[in-house]
Amino acid sequence: xxxxxxxxxxxxxxxxxxxxxxxxxxxxxxxxxxxxxxxxxxxxxxxxxxxxxxxxxxxxxxxxxxxxxxxxxxxxxxxxxxxxxxxxxxxxxxxxxxxxxxxxxxxxxxxxxxxxxxxxxxxxxxxxxxxxxxxxxxxxxxxxxx
Numbered sequence: 850x851x852x853x854x855x856x857x858x859x860x861x862x863x864x865x866x867x868x869x870x871x872x873x874x875x876x877x878x879x880x881x882x883x884x885x886x887x888x889x890x891x892x893x894x895x896x897x898x899x900x901x902x903x904x905x906x907x908x909x910x911x912x913x914x915x916x917x918x919x920x921x922x923x924x925x926x927x928x929x930x931x932x933x934x935x936x937x938x939x940x941x942x943x944x945x946x947x948x949x950x951x952x953x954x955x956x957x958x959x960x961x962x963x964x965x966x967x968x969x970x971x972x973x974x975x976x977x978x979x980x981x982x983x984x985x986x987x988x989x990x991x992x993x994x995x
Contacts, residue, residue, distance in 0.1 A: 873905050885923040891945035894922070895938065914938060925952065 880901050885894040898918050902909055909917075918941060919932050929948050935941045 870906065871904065873907075876901055876904050880917065881921070884921050885926075887923065889923075891922065891926060891949055892942055895942050895945070899938070911937065915941060 880898060883897075885891065895918055898921065902914060902917075915935065915938055916932070918938060919927065919935070922930075922945065926945050926948050930941075930944055935944060
């Protein structure tokens with residue numbers, strides 16, 4: 850088993866060897882410039898933010914990290930998930946995934962109902978229009994000339 854200190858030194862050494870580290874302020878600019886898109890999955894978005902914060906030369910407190918990620922989540926998820934209900938980033942990922950799944954399920958049910966409701970609504974409208982036209986035609990009927 851490799852001692853923890855040695856593995857941390859090797860990670861820092863590899864980072865220095867394969868490129869100059871970016872300054873923390875530029876990493877933070879990149880993080881805060883990107884909010885979750887409408888079509889981007891929460892799990893992918895949170896993974897990308899975690900990868901960006903891993904590039905920092907120091908560790909962030911878990912609460913600060915969680916606050917940053919939560920604030921950048923899409924509004925549809927923040928509306929259904931309070932910040933106080935999650936205590937870790939892993940818990941945020943699982944709850945956000947559950948919310949997205951339920952939203953996708955709800956939208957697919959709504960989409961499957963919409964065409965049949967529209968057809969039924971338009972059929973009802975056509976039937977009413979025919980009945981109205983028939984009633985008007987009967988009322989305006991010209992008596993036959995003898």
